[in-house]
Amino acid sequence: MTNPKQNAQRPARTEIDAVFVRIAQAMASLGVSPLPRNYALFYEALSGRNPDLARELSALGPSPDAAKIDELGIRHNLASHATLSADKVQAQAVKLLGDVSVAMREATNRKTGFVRQLQDFALRLENDPVVAMSDFADATQAIRDQAAALLRDEASFSGRLTETVAQLSSMEGDIDALRAAATRDPSTGLPNRTAFSARLSALFLDAPPPTALVLVSLNGLRGVGERYGVDALEKALKKLAPIFRKSIKKNDFVGRIGLDELAFLFSDVSAANAEAIVSRIRASIEAIDIPLPERSFTPERLSLSAGIAMTDAASGEADLFSQAELALHAVKASGHPGQLVFSAAVGARSPRLYSPHAA
Missing domain, CATH: 1.10.287 (Helix Hairpins)
Known part of the structure; x- marks a missing residue:
């Protein structure tokens, strides 16, 4: 017999988790092949992000033809079907x-x-x-x-x-x-991780000017999605996106590379310049009220953590990304929002994740 006390102690399934469960169940019940592009399409349909796609997918009926599913992904310009x-x-x-x-x-x-x-x-x-x-x-x-x-x-x-x-x-x-x-990331209109990877790869093809890679984590955004649903998370991202766009100049880059993660490339700057730019972005983000369902008078506030790495201290793109990632991890481990420029001392604190040649 189920113990009510144990049930009370068991954490409630979040809406995001529920969406993924629904995706797996829906695909299994319809006999849809577990291909990555099919998971992406069903996520778009079942998460509420694309109601038109959801209706068209439902209209295919049971045991939908694989070619028909692919046609839907193509017609709705899904990145997974590009x-x-x-x-x-x-x-x-x-x-x-x-x-x-x-x-x-x-x-x-x-x-x-x-x-x-x-x-x-x-x-x-x-x-x-x-x-x-x-x-x-x-x-x-x-x-x-x-x-x-x-x-x-x-x-x-x-x-x-x-x-x-x-x-x-x-x-x-x-x-x-x-x-x-x-x-492009459909939620923000910013470049996505694919675009970021291409930009990062091109960075070291020629001798680049001093460039800062900044990896950013939006603290609290994931919790918004878990507590209030995907729709609230999407609205928050749309409200924040203009701030990120305005923070870059012509030769810079900003892209969304994860659920609550962004990457910036600031060209022709020093580490001090990069820190100053990140400080301004943090202040702008932390001043934004994120409206939430049924909480009109108590909006959410997000904070920002950032790891900064400089091209002149990295041997290549992988090294640069690793340095910025380690700096971000160090900030988050401190338990306080902020930013940190990578240094040999940061690398020394993470010997298993960092190769000595990158110091």
């Missing part, structure tokens, strides 16, 4: 260009035949100047008909080529949308 979308666009472009190539080849063959017909007629006139009038009339009529047919073909091909160019231009827009979906 590769499938790109493959589809590429296949369409290849087909269009192939069709145009065939049409051009056929048009060229017809033109070549027409030129040969003219050459044959000219040769007959050279060899036999006194061609019978009936032969001359027949030949000229055939040439005239062939010329008219070529003009019609040219007009048709021109129209087809114009249509193909328009379709390819539309595909270019689709590709831009795919690129945005694959590299």
